[in-house]
Amino acid sequence: MDKYKNKYRIASARAPFWDYGCNAAYFVTICTHNREHYFGEIINGKMQLSEIGEIGENEWLKTFEMRPDMNLWMGDYVVMPNHFHAIIGIGQNQxxxxxxxxxxxxxxxxxxxxxxxxxxxxxxxxxxxxxxxxDLPLPSKNQFGPQSKNLASIIRGFKIGVTKNARILNPDFQWQPRYHDHIIRDNKSFNTISNYIINNPMNWKEDKFSIKEI
Structure with a gap:
């Protein structure tokens, strides 16, 4: 049994020094499994959503309605053929x-x-x-430990909502297990990321996510 120990463990991509429930803005990217084009296609530089793509967009909008207690705010976002980009802010909350x-x-x-x-x-x-x-406790890999009411719980809920509804249309729908996040630290970074998101469909051919994984 030991030879399988940690073989299928998915390491965390989160920054261990950061509390992802704190008051901040985040840039998140979530990809479909093997980068399959479940969400639609780019036609003439514009994203044409499939039914599953519409589900993805609707679930993202619902994210903010469902969590008024977290004081969330929505930045730019885009649903692409095989991934999703968004800026999300967590405000000061209880x-x-x-x-x-x-x-x-x-x-x-x-x-x-x-x-x-x-x-x-x-x-x-x-x-x-x-x-x-x-006498003093040793630092752990992530000093904040597992938490609810943070970025991970938001993304988890979003992915579950999309998966549940998408599989009614296509039972094969899957996300990649993890997601990528970037902590936005200043206005310059915020504006650069916003422009990247807005122009993503137009720049699809040069996008690294346009290539399917095998």
Missing amino acids: YNTQRDTQRDTQRRDAMHCVSTTNTTNTTNTTNTTATTNN
């Missing part, structure tokens, strides 16, 4: 405000732990560093 408060408390507790440890070990400077390091 969930990321709670996490900010919890992290502040954890930082204060950690600082208190260090202060107490250093005080009790002043007689032995050799052991002070070792004791402090052992």
Whole structure:
């Protein structure tokens, strides 16, 4: 059994240093399995949606209606033959405000732990560093751990909604297991990505996603 251990495990593509539930804008790309053209075709530089493509667009619009508590906002988006690009913003809400408060408390507790440890070990400077390091928790691969009410939960819900309805029309419909995200950090990046999304259908022939995976 050991030879199969982690063989089919899908590694996370998320940045381990980032809380994906916090107040920020994100550029997301989601592809169909093997980049199959389920969503329609580009004709004369314009996207002609199939029925499944219309499902994809409708499910994205519903995403914002279904989650008023997350204070989401919608940027530019485009449904392409085999993938989907979108800018999505998560505003300040009750969930990321709670996490900010919890992290502040954890930082204060950690600082208190260090202060107490250093005080009790002043007689032995050799052991002070070792004791402090052992008492503090080691960093995990993602310090924020699994969460709800974040980008991953939004994309998961969107993909499930599309899959459920698309398979009524085509039982073979599948997404790729993962998705790509980019944290948008400034206005210049935001405008560049918006222009890329808007012009994506016109530039389809040069798009790297136009080539099917085998």
